[in-house]
Amino acid sequence: MKRLYFLLFCISLFFTCLIETQAARNANTKPGFNPSGDYHPLKETEDKSDKFAQFVLKARKKRDKWKVVGDVRNTGISYKFASYTLTEKHLRFTTVKVGGVFYTFDGKFVLNGNFAKHFSKTGRGVIALEGTLQKFVHGKKKGKIKSSFLYYPGC
Numbered sequence: 001m002k003r004l005y006f007l008l009f010c011i012s013l014f015f016t017c018l019i020e021t022q023a024a025r026n027a028n029t030k031p032g033f034n035p036s037g038d039y040h041p042l043k044e045t046e047d048k049s050d051k052f053a054q055f056v057l058k059a060r061k062k063r064d065k066w067k068v069v070g071d072v073r074n075t076g077i078s079y080k081f082a083s084y085t086l087t088e089k090h091l092r093f094t095t096v097k098v099g100g101v102f103y104t105f106d107g108k109f110v111l112n113g114n115f116a117k118h119f120s121k122t123g124r125g126v127i128a129l130e131g132t133l134q135k136f137v138h139g140k141k142k143g144k145i146k147s148s149f150l151y152y153p154g155c
Contacts, residue, residue, distance in 0.1 A: 039056075111129075
């Protein structure tokens with residue numbers, strides 16, 4: 001009988017340690033980086049035709065490489081990303097040309113983790129990115145927005 005109690009005690013001790021170890025791991029794990037969403041500049045551009053310029057970023061990690069789809073939107077015209085660089089600290093992209101117009105962006109993230117969780121805490125847009133969005137027309141810089149960018153979860 002003593003052996004049975006001892007065996008049950010050892011089994012319960014084993015499972016208790018296993019549960020506590022898993023709980024400690026979960027508490028120390030930071031949420032995965034997910035910057036996917038809509039980004040709106042706080043400032044206006046020098047060129048008033050870009051008053052409504054914003055961009056959409058959809059990112060997912062596949063085999064340790066980021067797959068990104070995105071576009072800059074300006075009064076109904078969409079400029080899809082042609083090239084990009086994305087890390088947990090930095091975002092850079094260039095769009096395709098549409099009618100001789102294209103955009104570039106270079107900035108750094110000021111949030112980490114899953115951005116949508118930051119948004120849901122406040123219920124309104126949160127500053128997630130700081131950088132410069134530039135517009136080029138036929139190779140000449142036409143406008144620039146150096147600003148913080150508000151983040152909103154995408155649809």
